[in-house]
Amino acid sequence: MRVKKLPLLIILAGLVVIGIGVWQIVETNFMSDASLKEAKRIVAQAESNYDEEEPFKNPQKIVPPKFGDTVGLLTIPKIKSELAIVEGTDPNDLKKGVGHYKGSFFPGENGRLFYLVIVILFSGG
Secondary structure, X not given: OOOOHHHHHHHHHHHHHHHHHHHHHHHHHHHHHHHHHXXXXXXXXXXXXXXXXXXXOOOOOOOOOOOOOEEEEEEEHHHOEEEEEEEOOOHXXXXXXXXXXXXXXXXXXOOOOOEEOOOOOOOOO
């Protein structure tokens, strides 16, 4: 009995594609979780230095972050979501969280903010 190679190759190719997809999901979740922890740390540190009575008493010059650095936290209470804000909009930065467009302003500065969010939907079958 002769075994045909084409069906085995198709099955093998399918398993490779599924494996790559699973790896990308796991990697994205890992990077996103790490960025979210960093964002929460940054926000907690900023809140501890905030003086409610004189919020503009000691304004600090914002040092431009490097690409891929976590710069803040985006909270959406309506859907109970917290997302890290990451400097940059290339695919590796967007794996970590919401992308802050390089060159746009930060909250508290005069100007417009630009963020980029890539939404990936997974549906169960």
